[in-house]
Amino acid sequence: MVEKKKWLPxxxxQLASPRWCYQICGKLLPGFAVAALILLLGGIVWALLFAPADYQQGNSFRIIYLHVPSAILAQSCYMMMAVAGAIGLIWKMKVADMVAKSCAPIGATMAVLALLTGAIxxxxxWGSWWVWDARLTSMLILLFLYLGVMALNSAIESESTAAQASAVLSLVGLVNIPIIKYSVDWWNTLHQPATFTLTERPAMPAxxxxxxxxxxxxxxxxFAVSLMLRLRNEILRRERRAGWVRDLLLSK
Amino acid sequence: MSFNSFTEFLSMGGHGLYVWLSYALGLAVILLNLVAPLMERSRLVAQLKRRLQRENQSP
Structure with missing residues (x-):
């Protein structure tokens, strides 16, 4: 007889327990909030005041400090949403559905920010606000995928059906992520290739x-802060009949 | 420091409008993503509390 072993940590x-998840998010929130505040403030001051101007683009290149992070985050957030959706589909884990649902609005706003800063x-x-270029178009499709997931979530009354439908949509849309990544290599494009790669040193000075x-x-x-705030709201809303939520509300 | 004066900093070498518009948008998007869930939380907690009180009053 082969003993059945738990092969996941x-x-x-524990993540499957909404209560445990609510509490661990509450504990992690302040740390991430402080880290985000320090990094973003320090990064913006450095980016605007101390980074040298680009020799070709002058000072307009400072937009990169918002454009690249928001574009990276929009894609990472999408992958997280799709993976969480898949976990929810496979293991019927309620918390994973809630994570996927909470990811969508953050990712959508990040895609909007990446597109708008890119246009500006x-x-x-380039002398143009918008060109129908592979990178720009695939990024616009990413925004529409986010909007589709959000629309599905709000249109379907039953929470589990809404989660299933939006998980399937986000998994299908996952094919767009490598298209965005390699669009600058596959097609002739105005957009410059990646600034950061894992294997090489960046071409810009430190x-x-x-x-x-x-x-x-x-x-x-x-992103972690915003996601955990939304996730905690979602847990409270869906678990409102649970005893621990009642106790929590009464203790406030 | 890559600017000599505050006016130079504001004009960003003629690209001031583009740079400041981007940073204003960035700040707005970040704040929106923090303020919206916080407001939703206070609304939700108040609503759930009212519901709980109603249920306790009429057994």
């Missing part, structure tokens, strides 16, 4: 990329 099962940056650099790295990490910390 213990915290994975494109005007002085006083330019260190603040960019700070902004990227800061955006991730901010």
């Amino acid at each position: 213990r915290w994975f099962y 940056w494109g005007k002085p650099t 006083e330019m990329w260190v603040p960019l790295l700070m902004m990227v990490v800061g955006f991730y910390c901010f």
